[in-house]
Amino acid sequence: MFWKKKDKAKPAGGKGKPTREQILAQAKANMSAARAEIGDETLEKIKEALLKKQSSAIEKAKAQIKTADVDKVRDNIQFMIRHETPKKK
Secondary structure, three states: OOOOOOOOOOOOOOOOOHHHHHHHHHHHHHHHHHHHHHHHHHHHHHHHHHHHHHHHHHHHHHHHHOOOHHHHHHHHHHHHHHOEEEEEE
16 A cells, blocks of 8 residues: 655744754753753762762672573573574575
8 A cells, every 4th residue: 555645834934843953052052051050070970970880780790600600601601692693594
């Protein structure tokens, strides 16, 4: 079946959908206003806290892998590799 694409009528006055550049300019303005309101020190503290949380999760996973059974870890990795690679015909 085929459907005809309807032409969208443009609203009068030139106030239609904003362009990509207008959206980017608005986003940058919002970002700079938020940065000025929050402050650079607070943003740095938030950044450090996020990095610390991420690294602690990675370290916890590494410790779990180190304490796990070697054969079990190897089997799981092989299982993931087998199911991740596409089958060739």
